[in-house]
Amino acid sequence: xxxxxxxxxxxxxxxxxxxxxxxxxxxxxxxxxxxxxxxxxxxxxxxxxxxxxxxxxxxxxxxxxxxxxxxxxxxxxxxxxxxxxxxxxxxxxxxxxxxxxxxxxxxxxxxxxxxxxxxxxxxx
Amino acid sequence: xxxxxxxxxxxxxxxxxxxxxxxxxxxxxxxxxxxxxxxxxxxxxxxxxxxxxxxxxxxxxxxxxxxxxxxxxxxxxxxxxxxxxxxxxxxxxxxxxxxxxxxxxxxxxxxxxxxxxxxxxxxx
Amino acid sequence: xxxxxxxxxxxxxxxxxxxxxxxxxxxxxxxxxxxxxxxxxxxxxxxxxxxxxxxxxxxxxxxxxxxxxxxxxxxxxxxxxxxxxxxxxxxxxxxxxxxxxxxxxxxxxxxxxxxxxxxxxxxx
Amino acid sequence: xxxxxxxxxxxxxxxxxxxxxxxxxxxxxxxxxxxxxxxxxxxxxxxxxxxxxxxxxxxxxxxxxxxxxxxxxxxxxxxxxxxxxxxxxxxxxxxxxxxxxxxxxxxxxxxxxxxxxxxxxxxx
Numbered sequence: 001x002x003x004x005x006x007x008x009x010x011x012x013x014x015x016x017x018x019x020x021x022x023x024x025x026x027x028x029x030x031x032x033x034x035x036x037x038x039x040x041x042x043x044x045x046x047x048x049x050x051x052x053x054x055x056x057x058x059x060x061x062x063x064x065x066x067x068x069x070x071x072x073x074x075x076x077x078x079x080x081x082x083x084x085x086x087x088x089x090x091x092x093x094x095x096x097x098x099x100x101x102x103x104x105x106x107x108x109x110x111x112x113x114x115x116x117x118x119x120x121x122x123x124x
Numbered sequence: 125x126x127x128x129x130x131x132x133x134x135x136x137x138x139x140x141x142x143x144x145x146x147x148x149x150x151x152x153x154x155x156x157x158x159x160x161x162x163x164x165x166x167x168x169x170x171x172x173x174x175x176x177x178x179x180x181x182x183x184x185x186x187x188x189x190x191x192x193x194x195x196x197x198x199x200x201x202x203x204x205x206x207x208x209x210x211x212x213x214x215x216x217x218x219x220x221x222x223x224x225x226x227x228x229x230x231x232x233x234x235x236x237x238x239x240x241x242x243x244x245x246x247x248x
Numbered sequence: 249x250x251x252x253x254x255x256x257x258x259x260x261x262x263x264x265x266x267x268x269x270x271x272x273x274x275x276x277x278x279x280x281x282x283x284x285x286x287x288x289x290x291x292x293x294x295x296x297x298x299x300x301x302x303x304x305x306x307x308x309x310x311x312x313x314x315x316x317x318x319x320x321x322x323x324x325x326x327x328x329x330x331x332x333x334x335x336x337x338x339x340x341x342x343x344x345x346x347x348x349x350x351x352x353x354x355x356x357x358x359x360x361x362x363x364x365x366x367x368x369x370x371x372x
Numbered sequence: 373x374x375x376x377x378x379x380x381x382x383x384x385x386x387x388x389x390x391x392x393x394x395x396x397x398x399x400x401x402x403x404x405x406x407x408x409x410x411x412x413x414x415x416x417x418x419x420x421x422x423x424x425x426x427x428x429x430x431x432x433x434x435x436x437x438x439x440x441x442x443x444x445x446x447x448x449x450x451x452x453x454x455x456x457x458x459x460x461x462x463x464x465x466x467x468x469x470x471x472x473x474x475x476x477x478x479x480x481x482x483x484x485x486x487x488x489x490x491x492x493x494x495x496x
Contacts, residue, residue, distance in 0.1 A: 004134055004216070004247035010376055012406040012441060012474040013489055017398075026141075026210070027233070034136040036174060036214040050408060050441040069136060069174040069214035086398070090408040090441035090472075092376070100214075100245045102136040102227075103474075106238075107487060109399070112360055114478075115231060116489035117137055117240035121472045123376035128258055128340070128371035150265075150334070151357070158260040160298060160338040193260060193298040193338035224338075224369045226260040226351075230362075236484055239355060241261055241364035252382055252464070252495035274389075274458070275481070282384040284422060284462040317384060317422040317462035348462075348493045350384040350475075354486075363479060365385055365488035 003039025005100035006122035009093040013103065014049070016075055018085035020108045027108050031074045033093060033120070034102040037064040043097035049074075049083060050090040057081060064099065071104075093120070127163025129224035130246035133217040137227065138173070140199055142209035144232045151232050155198045157217060157244070158226040161188040167221035173198075173207060174214040181205060188223065195228075217244070251287025253348035254370035257341040261351065262297070264323055266333035268356045275356050279322045281341060281368070282350040285312040291345035297322075297331060298338040305329060312347065319352075341368070375411025377472035378494035381465040385475065386421070388447055390457035392480045399480050403446045405465060405492070406474040409436040415469035421446075421455060422462040429453060436471065443476075465492070 017029040037043040047060040060077050064070045074083055074091070083089060093101055101120040106113055141153040161167040171184040184201050188194045198207055198215070207213060217225055225244040230237055265277040285291040295308040308325050312318045322331050322339070331337060341349055349368040354361055389401040409415040419432040432449050436442045446455055446463070455461060465473055473492040478485055 004132060005245065008376060010408055010410065010472040012408040012472050012491075013404075013443070013476050014406075014441075015443075032137075034138075034212070034214065036134055036136040036216070038134065038172075038174065038216050048410075050410065050439060052440060052442055056439055067174060067180050068176060069138075069212065070176055071137070071139075071212040088406070088441065088443040090406065092408070092410050100134040100136050100247070102242065102245075103489075104137050104240065105487065105489075107485065110485045112236040112484040113231065113234045113238050114362075114485050114487040115229070115238040115240040116476065116487040117227075117229075118242045118366065118474065118490045119136075119245045121377065121474075121491045121494070122245070123472070128256060129369065156261075158262075158336070158338065160258055160260040160340070162258065162296075162298065162340050191298060191304050192300060193262075193336065194300055195261070195263075195336040224258040224260050224371070226366065226369075228261050228364065236360040237355065237358045237362050238486075239353065239362040239364040241351075241353075242366045242490065243260075243369045246369070252380060253493065280385075282386075282460070282462065284382055284384040284464070286382065286420075286422065286464050315422060315428050316424060317386075317460065318424055319385070319387075319460040348382040348384050348495070350490065350493075352385050352488065360484040361479065361482045361486050363477065363486040363488040365475075365477075366490045367384075367493045370493070 003098040005098040008123040009101040014089040129222040132247040133225040138213040253346040256371040257349040262337040377470040380495040381473040386461040
């Protein structure tokens with residue numbers, strides 16, 4: 001399978017609701033970057049998180065294996081630090097291999113769930 | 125009508141909820157790839173499904189006729205195998221003719237429905 | 249203001265739910281193509297509607313004036329014919345001037361509303 | 373961090389619901405342009421708002437600092453004038469530096485919330 005996609009992706013919207021109606025992991029409010037590495041080499045990925053009023057947090061690191069997808073929850077990131085809840089942020093995702101990134105949020109603050117999703121912006 | 129679109133499309137987000145509040149086909153939780161073949165030749169399409177922790181499933185095959193749209197539900201795919209429920213996946217869609225692909229999910233696990241949609245990523 | 253955008257846009261997803269919980273026009277289930285003509289010339293627009301199992305319907309015609317937006321509801325199209333409800337379709341939007349198109353659906357079949365939106369695919 | 377993105381962005385869909393079930397700022401119906409300026413220079417931004425039946429409103433101005441994100445609510449814009457509620461509009465966002473823009477709406481007219489989001493269209 002040839003590698004497809006881009007090396008740098010941006011997601012300007014980011015917000016992890018601090019509350020959820022459910023404690024079921026599938027239904028807890030979460031924000032995700034779904035990453036597809038269709039190629040035959042592992043992709044080493046670095047994520048930078050931007051805020052309204054402070055310097056960015058660098059650098060979350062992860063690997064998405066060859067021919068694998070990873071649906072990364074920003075909620076789960078903890079190194080170098082946890083992303084604050086109920087706070088607007090944005091993210092920049094840089095990869096050593098071409099990848100494709102889609103942004104999804106499940107918001108379950110409300111008695112019923114709401115969803116949003118968009119393919120992220122391919123920067124380079 | 126000239127053919128429009130691209131030959132290779134990626135949808136990094138994929139997840140078929142295992143539960144639904146409804147058994148009405150229109151309201152059952154589903155994940156769809158809406159495919160438009162605006163051109164004058166039939167498009168032979170191959171879909172590869174990627175996972176977090178196993179090799180991809182190749183190759184689902186379908187045809188979208190000339191000047192037709194098909195709103196394919198991933199739920200309905202069964203050959204070579206059914207896509208597991210409640211499992212994160214991604215998809216790569218390859219076509220012999222230019223097509224346009226949009227990803228939509230209707231999630232009816234909840235008492236009320238939620239929707240997401242995005243044009244897929246045009247790889248090539 | 250310089251004209252921005254593209255001349256041909258595709259929206260593979262289309263579905264007008266036949267039911268709504270509300271008769272308030274703002275909350276009736278609807279499918280819309282939001283069109284921006286930022287330039288200084290009127291845009292003459294032709295829409296083709298594609299189906300799964302019949303030839304396309306050509307050609308809905310409308311004009312979006314210079315420096316205007318129009319949030320066209322597919323529900324409202326009637327010439328050459330009304331778009332059937334509860335039926336999957338796709339659309340191709342062709343314009344004499346550069347425009348930008350975003351697809352939105354409000355689904356109010358359910359006791360609560362659901363929304364989806366995506367920028368359409370710029371074909372040419 | 374290199375600057376990423378584009379200088380001109382369009383969002384054809386715009387609509388600020390006049391009602392909300394909540395007065396909590398996080399849950400009030402709102403329409404947002406999430407802007408990421410990943411580069412090392414401040415971005416001076418001008419927004420033009422287009423309508424169906426009147427000339428555009430020019431020019432809302434704001435700055436997004438270097439290495440910052442701003443999740444701008446159209447609800448909050450007041451100079452040169454407030455954007456009318458329950459009215460269809462579109463927006464064009466022009467920046468002196470490359471930025472990335474994502475459009476999000478939270479609609480809480482209903483007893484439960486609905487969300488939509490899409491990366492805006494990069495014009496230039």
